[in-house]
Amino acid sequence: RVHAEVLSNCVHVFHKGRLRETLHMQDEAVLMLLLRHRASGACVLVATTHLFWDPYRPEVKAAQAELVAEATTRFLIECDRPAAVVITGDFNSVPHLQPEFIGIDVSEEEMRENSLSAVYQLYSQGICPARHPEHPDRFKPKALPAIRSSSREKPQR
Known part of the structure; x- marks a missing residue:
């Protein structure tokens, strides 16, 4: 069974305001495939995405990672059979927190408590x-020149 889901369709359930608008500008999705071993009947759900x-x-990556996890959970419930889950993809994330990209002051204590990036922490723990x-409810983007919402967006002429 194959299932594809556009993540922005789920945004209204999870997020409000500016983050919701940012998520709606993205065209990332998740593709899921439920595989069943013929002999044993054991199932594995493989999901792939691009954040x-x-x-x-x-915070956008963290929100998208959450949406992928939620979509995967919904798909498993719809399939109504237990399965191992493998989430793959281009997460555009690193395992560790990168304070140079965070728009809030992060104390040394917070760095020790939160040494992992939000995406990595969500998927590993x-x-x-x-x-x-980097949690969407706490994160404040740094003031930057206009950044395109997607790598596929055409430059203005």
Whole structure:
């Protein structure tokens, strides 16, 4: 069984305001495939995605990663059978927190508590706490020149 889902269709459930608008500008999606081993009947769900590219917007990547996890969960519920889950893709993220891209002051204590990037923490530990510097509810983008919303966006002429 194959299922493709455009992530921005789910945004209204999870996010409000400016982040929701930013997520709606993205055209990333998740593609999921449920595989069943013929002999044993064991299932594995493989999901693949491509998260936003901009290093100055880790909160967008964190929100998209959450949406991928939610879509994967919904798909498993619809399939109504237990399955191992593998999430793959281009996450455009690194394992560690990058304070140079965060628009809030992060203390040394917070850096010790949150040494992982939000995407990596969500996918490796199953949670990204609201106090995380890259969490969508806490993150403040740095003031930057206009950055294109997508790597595929055509430059203005």
